[in-house]
Amino acid sequence: MEFLWEGIQEAFRLVVGGDQQVFHAVGVTLYCTVTAVTLAALVAIPYGAWLGLYRPRGYRLQVFVLRVGMFVPTVVVGLIVFGMLSRQGPLGWLDSLYTKQAIVAGEFLLAFPILGTFTHAAVRAQRGTPLETALTLGAGRQRAMLTMLGEVRVPIVAAILAAFARCFSELGVAIPVGGNLELRTRTLASTIVLDLSKGNFAKAVAPGLILIALACVIATIAFLLERERES
């Protein structure tokens, strides 16, 4: 167990010493997750709200697909993105395998079903409330969805956190699709795997601790997001 204590000291040294590898991995991790979750949120949250409010044709099937999507193993998503972007794949001409953008594409697919499912559930929970009735009868669609999303702010922030959680420490996309390339596509999570494979148990603890520290920051931001707007 002593390697845990050594790992804590190592984490401190790396952060205070401004270790290039670690800071780069932090940058890659934040770049990929923030971009992927933001892009996914911009599409999936309105989509989930629309599903919940208006129950369009094929409603059950769409909800079903979103729910199953949450279960798809990250490695399978990684395989799909790899297949699309490899030289033999349909998007091979983009020449973007082993880039951060490829990781973003995979994490987008990981985040989307979580955001969609949770938003849909939050909106569905409002069914039968005066707000819901007023919105579906009266207001224009855009306005109705915005008002509804404002109302269910807290569960939506929870959805965004869950999406972050799935992407932040995932390996199924980052390693096969990102390539774990040093100072290019190496994330904090893939740094841990590499240090483990080298047998540096203490060194593997450090990126894990940094990951948790970043999670604390994100969880704090979540409190700010769900606060009632002062009117």
Place this chain on the structure above:
Amino acid sequence: MSRAFLPLLLLAVGAIALFVSGYDGPAAGERSITLATTTSTENSGLLSHLLEPWSEATGIQVKVIAVGTGRALALGERGDADLVLVHARSREDAFIAAGHGIDRRDVMWNDFVIVGPPSDPAGIRGMRDAGKALAAIAANRALFVSRGDDSGTHIRELELWAHAGVYANYPSSGADTYLKAGQGMGPCLTMADQRRAYVLTDRGTFLAARRTKDLEVLVEGDPHLRNAYGAMLVNPQRHPHARTDAARRLLDHLTSPEGQARIGAFRMDGEVLFHPHAAGD
């Protein structure tokens, strides 16, 4: 509240029962040992070829942990393995010198090759000197994939760069054509295939993977590319719980004429992958 209590209690009891019913028991009893080794021996199928008959004959099961050389030695150092089979002589000697292991023996050897795209942009095809070939790759600014994971293959690659003349420091130069993958041999071959890059690989892993890859053996036969595997016991004085007696029986078997013959008889696609130590030196 009391109406919800019974179902919740049943649920809790059920969950605990499920948890307990899945208990795996103590790790397979006395009659098993743990072998920490490299992915090349496991992925090629050599180990099951060697170990299955031995386990049947002796009744001792072998748990194989196939990882990079660095991690395999670390597992031995921590006492999480009984026997270590790796390929990085300098690390093995350091391991013995530090008292982590005893009774190191040569077991077998195979060889490394430099593979790359058939178009061979650096023009290294047929070169006999691996150092010169690496220098040509660097000079032509062709892509090179490095394992970058402290494995035996990675350590050997760094040793080969020392023979690359003015490019001896290329791996640490930060060149953007030198890709440090930090992954196993299979993923690195995939990366070389996808990026049309060169890569150093053991022959066995390459043979197993080549059907799906557009890569060819370009450089082979340099004595520096020879890859010797050594096995050693974890020091029982450091780790009294190590199953040294059973592990020594396996080590004896691997180095016996019978075990050596079995290593030499192993084929992949009709090719010999591992040469018994007794035959080669």
